[in-house]
Amino acid sequence: MAGRPSPTGSPVPPPDPAVAAAAAERLAGLATPTGALGRLGDLAVWLSAAQGQVPPIPLTDIRLVIFAGDHGVARHGVSAYPPEITAAMVRTFVAGKAGVSALAAAHDVRVRVLDLGVDDDLAGVPADVRARKVRRSSGAIHLEDALSPDETRRALDAGGAVADEEIDAGAQLLLSGDMGIGNTTPAAALVAAALGLPASEVTGRGTGIDDATWNRKVEVVQAALDRAGDRALDPVETLTALSSADLAAATGYLARAAERGVPVLLDGLMSVACALTADRLAPGAAAWFAAGHRSTEPAQTLALAKLGLEPVLDLGLRLGEGSGAVAAVPVLRSAVAVLRDVALLADLLPSR
Numbered sequence: 086m087a088g089r090p091s092p093t094g095s096p097v098p099p100p101d102p103a104v105a106a107a108a109a110e111r112l113a114g115l116a117t118p119t120g121a122l123g124r125l126g127d128l129a130v131w132l133s134a135a136q137g138q139v140p141p142i143p144l145t146d147i148r149l150v151i152f153a154g155d156h157g158v159a160r161h162g163v164s165a166y167p168p169e170i171t172a173a174m175v176r177t178f179v180a181g182k183a184g185v186s187a188l189a190a191a192h193d194v195r196v197r198v199l200d201l202g203v204d205d206d207l208a209g210v211p212a213d214v215r216a217r218k219v220r221r222s223s224g225a226i227h228l229e230d231a232l233s234p235d236e237t238r239r240a241l242d243a244g245g246a247v248a249d250e251e252i253d254a255g256a257q258l259l260l261s262g263d264m265g266i267g268n269t270t271p272a273a274a275l276v277a278a279a280l281g282l283p284a285s286e287v288t289g290r291g292t293g294i295d296d297a298t299w300n301r302k303v304e305v306v307q308a309a310l311d312r313a314g315d316r317a318l319d320p321v322e323t324l325t326a327l328s329s330a331d332l333a334a335a336t337g338y339l340a341r342a343a344e345r346g347v348p349v350l351l352d353g354l355m356s357v358a359c360a361l362t363a364d365r366l367a368p369g370a371a372a373w374f375a376a377g378h379r380s381t382e383p384a385q386t387l388a389l390a391k392l393g394l395e396p397v398l399d400l401g402l403r404l405g406e407g408s409g410a411v412a413a414v415p416v417l418r419s420a421v422a423v424l425r426d427v428a429l430l431a432d433l434l435p436s437r
């Protein structure tokens with residue numbers, strides 16, 4: 086199946102401004118004091134415009150795709166955990182026993198996990214999980230490119246094709262999640278590349294590293310940025326030099342969702358770093374994204390600010406997997422409910 090091409094750099098139109106205006110008008114007319122619904126009202130207007138209808142329809146089909154892969158840097162002292170955890174967690178998602186699995190079950194979110202670059206062959210794991218594998222462990226970005234140019238293209242295309250599959254199957258809202266020990270290192274590098282910042286400002290504690298490991302991680306991120314040099318000015322080159330198969334695929338998925346006009350709820354650092362990169366590839370894509378939560382990673386906050394997104398939740402989460410996005414789902418459903426089901430003030434008053 087050929088599918089659509091990878092993002093071409095063409096601008097993405099935003100959700101319909103006329104629908105947004107009609108949704109805002111309905112919000113203003115609800116039987117509540119003006120502005121009393123706060124950000125719930127803003128989210129309702131955004132979702133209504135993204136759906137192209139007022140009021141918005143209930144969210145009954147929400148889908149999370151978890152992009153899994155290993156990272157060469159994980160063998161260079163940047164994480165608190167060993168790379169073998171990645172494959173073990175993929176099996177745990179399949180078994181429905183991960184942190185995000187519990188949240189997704191609670192909130193009726195469908196979960197799909199995809200191996201783009203896990204180091205293990207994942208024998209015994211269902212074939213559809215492995216069907217889009219691009220390579221084993223992506224390159225250690227401080228020493229070599231994460232991907233070849235061909236692998237970058239294949240990963241972007243794989244992510245786009247997965248978005249197409251989920252949208253064609255009926256997804257009303259897409260979420261992106263991640264699994265890959267060491268992945269906060271390339272994600273921080275992606276944010277630094279997009280924002281022109283030094284490693285010391287973007288590097289966080291990931292799984293909970295100590296000061297010595299953090300210093301080492303800053304060195305690795307800075308060496309990767311120095312190695313990439315001016316290539317970081319171009320988003321596809323940035324992905325080749327500094328990302329991984331899983332992060333490039335998540336970027337393709339997010340860009341394609343925006344191009345198809347399907348709203349997205351973002352998660353933590355990896356999700357938001359890929360959203361920032363998707364918005365570089367497909368300018369305007371960010372208008373289709375809402376931020377599920379603020380993670381503890383500094384690069385995630387920096388990227389959200391650049392994208393102009395205010396997170397729904399701020400719970401101190403630093404899990405990834407899509408957990409912060411899934412935790413925010415009830416808030417989005419609440420936003421739909423108020424704009425749909427609250428009476429209009431004009432209808433309560435005796436007509437004169």
Ligand SMILES: Cc1cc2ncn([C@H]3O[C@H](COP(=O)(O)O)[C@@H](O)[C@H]3O)c2cc1C
Nearest residue numbers: 164166263264265266267268269291292405
């Ligand atoms: C058991 C376990 C489950 C996880 N689920 C998500 N992550 C998260 O932590 C990792 C990123 O942090 P760092 O860059 O410091 O390695 C990723 O796998 C991310 O998905 C996990 C990490 C662990 C250990």
Ligand SMILES: O=C(O)c1cccnc1
Nearest residue numbers: 291353354380403404405
């Ligand atoms: O921001 C995240 O999602 C995150 C932070 C630390 C570790 N894993 C994920």
